[in-house]
Amino acid sequence: MPPGGKGPDMNVLLIYPEYPDTFWSFRYALKFIRKKAAYPPLGLLTVAAMLPDKFHRRLVDVNVDSLTDDDLSWADLAFIGGMAVQRASAKQIIARCKATGLKVIAGGPLFTAEPDAFEEVDHLVLDEAELTLPSFLADLKNGHPKKIYRASGFCELHHTPPPAWDLVEMKNYASMSIQFSRGCPFNCDFCNVTVLFGHRPRLKSVQQVIAELDRMYDAGWRSNIFFVDDNFIGNKRYLKTRLLPALIEWRKGKTGCVFFTEASINLADDEDLLDLMVKAGFDSVFIGIESPNDDSLTECQKLQNKGRNLIDDVKTMQRAGLQVQGGFIVGFDSDTQSTFRQLIDFIQKSGIVTAMVGLLQAPPGTRLFDRLKEDNRLLDTMISGDNVDGTTNINPKMGLDQLMKGYRSIMGHIYSPKHYYRRVKIFLKELGNSKVDTRIDLQRFLAFFRSGVRLGILGKERFHYWYLLAWTLVRKPRLLPLAITLAIYGHHFRRICEMHIL
Ligand code: B12
Numbered sequence: 481m482p483p484g485g486k487g488p489d490m491n492v493l494l495i496y497p498e499y500p501d502t503f504w505s506f507r508y509a510l511k512f513i514r515k516k517a518a519y520p521p522l523g524l525l526t527v528a529a530m531l532p533d534k535f536h537r538r539l540v541d542v543n544v545d546s547l548t549d550d551d552l553s554w555a556d557l558a559f560i561g562g563m564a565v566q567r568a569s570a571k572q573i574i575a576r577c578k579a580t581g582l583k584v585i586a587g588g589p590l591f592t593a594e595p596d597a598f599e600e601v602d603h604l605v606l607d608e609a610e611l612t613l614p615s616f617l618a619d620l621k622n623g624h625p626k627k628i629y630r631a632s633g634f635c636e637l638h639h640t641p642p643p644a645w646d647l648v649e650m651k652n653y654a655s656m657s658i659q660f661s662r663g664c665p666f667n668c669d670f671c672n673v674t675v676l677f678g679h680r681p682r683l684k685s686v687q688q689v690i691a692e693l694d695r696m697y698d699a700g701w702r703s704n705i706f707f708v709d710d711n712f713i714g715n716k717r718y719l720k721t722r723l724l725p726a727l728i729e730w731r732k733g734k735t736g737c738v739f740f741t742e743a744s745i746n747l748a749d750d751e752d753l754l755d756l757m758v759k760a761g762f763d764s765v766f767i768g769i770e771s772p773n774d775d776s777l778t779e780c781q782k783l784q785n786k787g788r789n790l791i792d793d794v795k796t797m798q799r800a801g802l803q804v805q806g807g808f809i810v811g812f813d814s815d816t817q818s819t820f821r822q823l824i825d826f827i828q829k830s831g832i833v834t835a836m837v838g839l840l841q842a843p844p845g846t847r848l849f850d851r852l853k854e855d856n857r858l859l860d861t862m863i864s865g866d867n868v869d870g871t872t873n874i875n876p877k878m879g880l881d882q883l884m885k886g887y888r889s890i891m892g893h894i895y896s897p898k899h900y901y902r903r904v905k906i907f908l909k910e911l912g913n914s915k916v917d918t919r920i921d922l923q924r925f926l927a928f929f930r931s932g933v934r935l936g937i938l939g940k941e942r943f944h945y946w947y948l949l950a951w952t953l954v955r956k957p958r959l960l961p962l963a964i965t966l967a968i969y970g971h972h973f974r975r976i977c978e979m980h981i982l
């Protein structure tokens with residue numbers, strides 16, 4: 481029977497493929513807080529909310545639950561989404577669905593970036609679902625759905641519905657997610673954000689954001705909330721005059737719900753914006769710093785980071801009350817042997833505890849990809865989708881062996897217990913006061929207990945662990961929970977480095 485042949489009532493199984501063990505999977509940290517995954521699949525939950533009421537929906541996030549034969553036999557259609565790092569699991573799931581005769585509909589960044597790699601998918605509903613899903617649903621109803629649906633532009637977010645939170649068990653996740661904007665005004669040549677989401681930041685209204693937060697709070701959520709924007713400060717005026725004042729108001733009388741997000745380095749230039757963000761409840765921000773080497777920044781067109789004192793910028797944000805997490809890249813043509821040492825010194829001095837250092841990769845669709853293809857410098861491999869696994873699809877100018885040697889030296893250094901814990905201390909010394917009212921709950925207490933055993937007794941970092949805790953207790957007792965969290969992150973990052981890089 482063709483899809484749609486069962487009439488308007490339809491069982492839709494939404495499936496989120498598995499992440500391998502990566503830097504961002506936080507697999508080894510999640511064990512301490514007994515969570516199954518770091519973040520829920522926001523894209524699929526948003527798509528689920530766009531389906532007609534007559535569609536009965538069930539979601540299986542394979543990172544949390546297993547996909548059973550019962551799920552597959554219940555379903556009329558399977559909807560699969562995900563990103564490049566989930567490619568292998570997505571392939572397996574699609575094969576399993578097809579073997580049971582299920583029609584597969586796929587969308588999201590993995591499929592939008594690599595549609596040709598998924599011939600076996602019945603219907604590729606690509607780009608933003610707000611633009612392509614309605615045509616697919618209309619054709620499905622008429623019994624003639626096409627193989628591929630694409631959009632030429634970008635949608636406004638005013639009509640994007642709140643994600644269908646009822647489909648997930650929030651307690652399985654370490655953090656919830658919310659999206660305020662899509663797109664980034666900058667133009668870094670290795671980045672596919674602008675290819676996928678454009679340059680003009682498109683915003684949800686204050687009312688939409690508050691309604692989504694209310695849903696999470698009313699469902700009992702009190703833990704972290706990730707604003708998954710490509711660049712949260714893409715429209716500073718709206719933030720300062722509308723969204724942040726509304727978030728400050730929303731927070732009154734509430735506990736928990738600490739926010740974190742991603743932004744560009746020019747956040748450091750705006751004291752008022754920093755102050756408002758901290759008052760609104762943000763405690764961390766991820767910044768793409770990429771390189772302390774100005775020539776490499778010119779090469780990749782990350783011009784907004786050039787000619788600045790990047791360490792001072794990081795310290796400014798830390799003093800305002802934000803933990804800065806940093807993204808770094810090595811393997812630019814302008815990088816030399818000294819870049820590796822320069823990067824180590826930069827990371828250590830800055831007190832950036834979570835430093836995501838990756839090899840330069842060229843995602844399809846980016847200007848970097850086109851440039852290197854023309855120069856015949858692309859390797860015959862697909863990008864793994866994990867930019868901290870020591871792989872690349874580029875033939876680097878300094879040679880892959882030299883690059884890998886330098887890369888290993890960075891990762892071995894910054895994640896060794898001695899230097900990692902030293903960085904945590906540098907950061908805690910600098911950090912200004914957070915404005916969020918968080919309580920020591922049972923979960924935090926148990927995490928402390930488990931880390932005491934795993935890191936403080938069994939771990940090779942035990943000396944550094946107890947020293948950090950003692951130092952924090954004496955000098956900054958309010959930050960003890962954060963010190964424990966960072967010790968646990970360090971354990972995860974070390975495990976990942978040992979598995980993939982060292
Ligand atoms: C949050 C996030 C993460 C979270 C993941 C949380 C999670 N469980 O999803 C974390 C921090 C773990 C993460 C990690 C990484 N991420 Co990430 N991440 C994002 C980010 C910022 C937001 C994702 C999101 O929730 N968006 C909101 C939802 C509503 O949008 P969406 O998922 O795109 O869904 C829309 C459409 O795609 C479509 N859609 C989605 N699914 C489906 C399914 C079907 C069936 C259909 C029809 C449509 C559809 O409809 C939705 C509504 O329009 C995106 C950028 C972005 N703006 O999306 C990057 C992004 C997804 N990440 C990316 C990358 C590369 C990474 C990393 C390698 C590191 C890095 N450089 O960022 C790692 C890899 C993961 C790993 N474990 O190692 C790339 C993926 C590129 C690709 N080709 O796959 C993106 C697009 C950013 C970029 N650089 O371009 N990431």
Ligand code: SF4
Pocket residue numbers: 664665666667668671672673674710711744768
């Ligand atoms: S600032 Fe970040 S999101 Fe924006 S284009 Fe550059 S790398 Fe991409």
